[in-house]
């Protein structure tokens with residue numbers, strides 16, 4: 198059952214690619230990465246917080262997941278991601294999908310026919326049915342309201358999390374200011390979590406999100422921030438370029454340089470905690486970004502190819518040429534505030550601490566040392582020459598993390614860790630695989646989604662046949 202009307206709307210069809218180990222793609226490339234290396238890194242990074250046996254199991258199935266995609270016609274290339282990760286070059290594992298999105302949807306349709314899979318579009322799963330305590334199927338509802346029952350001995354829940362449900366965002370992430378990175382609304386409204394809980398499952402304890410690595414956005418904007426290949430208001434770049442950021446009291450809250458260098462693993466949590474947050478820049482910085490761009494600006498301050506991994510990406514981006522009109526657009530739309538003096542900016546925004554924060558921050562800029570959060574000195578850009586700007590940014594996300602507690606075979610667990618036979622939970626609905634903040638390995642989210650899909654596919658099939 199798929200709530201969307203067609204495959205083009207399904208998130209999994211739109212991804213850039215999965216991380217995976219021991220695949221034919223990597224063997225051809227000659228990379229030497231092992232499951233063990235990745236597993237140890239991940240467990241160390243997370244301090245063994247997720248279900249370790251499940252992580253190991255999924256990593257071991259990551260190759261099979263990629264092989265399945267190869268079999269239906271996907272093409273991949275092993276590629277470095279734009280920000281620094283532990284696994285690059287001869288230890289690389291990110292599988293960039295070369296097949297374009299329209300073609301992917303066609304490949305899936307052909308695969309459904311070839312393997313005899315019935316997919317019901319425009320149909321929302323509503324409930325897992327049980328008979329005599331055993332899984333008996335799923336009750337669904339078509340868009341026109343008509344009801345459908347699918348009889349089955351095992352069920353796999355994969356409804357993609359709760360990004361489209363403000364109530365659950367507030368409950369699990371502590372804020373409703375989380376936007377859908379693909380713009381618009383998300384069909385992923387936490388149905389799988391509710392359905393599993395109604396059938397007796399419990400939720401695991403970690404909640405988080407897979408943040409958009411292109412920076413913050415704002416729902417008031419007519420051209421919200423998104424992937425750099427699409428048109429967007431370039432003023433949002435001040436929400437990720439490493440310049441001063443403050444919260445809604447005007448207090449600084451993070452090492453902004455880390456957000457620029459590692460937007461997902463380091464940048465996600467502080468920006469989520471303070472969403473909406475505000476970039477504070479002066480006219481001198483605006484002029485530099487419009488005329489030079491971040492790469493030229495920072496390489497003059499000591500950044501280079503060896504010490505600034507993400508720099509090569511910003512080299513391609515160049516200067517933010519349309520910045521003047523983009524700032525005007527943001528002012529007009531109500532998410533940028535401009536003022537001639539800092540005092541006026543503080544008054545207009547209502548940020549009581551702003552002038553004090555800027556005074557301290559400017560002193561760090563002068564000293565070349567961030568005494569508060571330790572940001573790399575090349576990011577420290579003083580805020581002195583008016584006019585001044587406050588740019589309101591909210592986080593945006595590809596998906597949420599957090600959901601149903603499962604064992605290492607993706608089987609849903611009830612209280613006291615009792616397995617619910619026949620009920621499997623995979624992808625971002627699975628609460629035992631993901632970690633917050635997001636992993637420092639690009640493609641890990643989709644990788645764990647398809648890896649867990651393979652595990653549950655085998656398990657659900659065997660259980661139904663037994």
Ligand SMILES: Cc1cc2nc3c(=O)[nH]c(=O)nc-3n(C[C@H](O)[C@H](O)[C@H](O)COP(=O)(O)OP(=O)(O)OC[C@H]3O[C@@H](n4cnc5c(N)ncnc54)[C@H](O)[C@@H]3O)c2cc1C
Nearest residue numbers: 200208209212213214321322357388595624625640642643
């Ligand atoms: C555009 C985009 C690009 C991404 N790129 C990457 C990437 O390159 N690498 C990476 O690691 N991660 C990426 N992600 C994050 C994540 O890996 C994907 O979102 C992934 O597809 C999540 O898989 P999933 O199976 O959990 O959910 P989804 O792929 O979102 O699938 C869940 C499906 O369930 C449907 N649904 C919801 N409720 C119901 C219901 N009640 N009944 C029936 N159907 C329902 C939804 O319509 C949806 O199609 C990306 C996400 C997006 C949106």
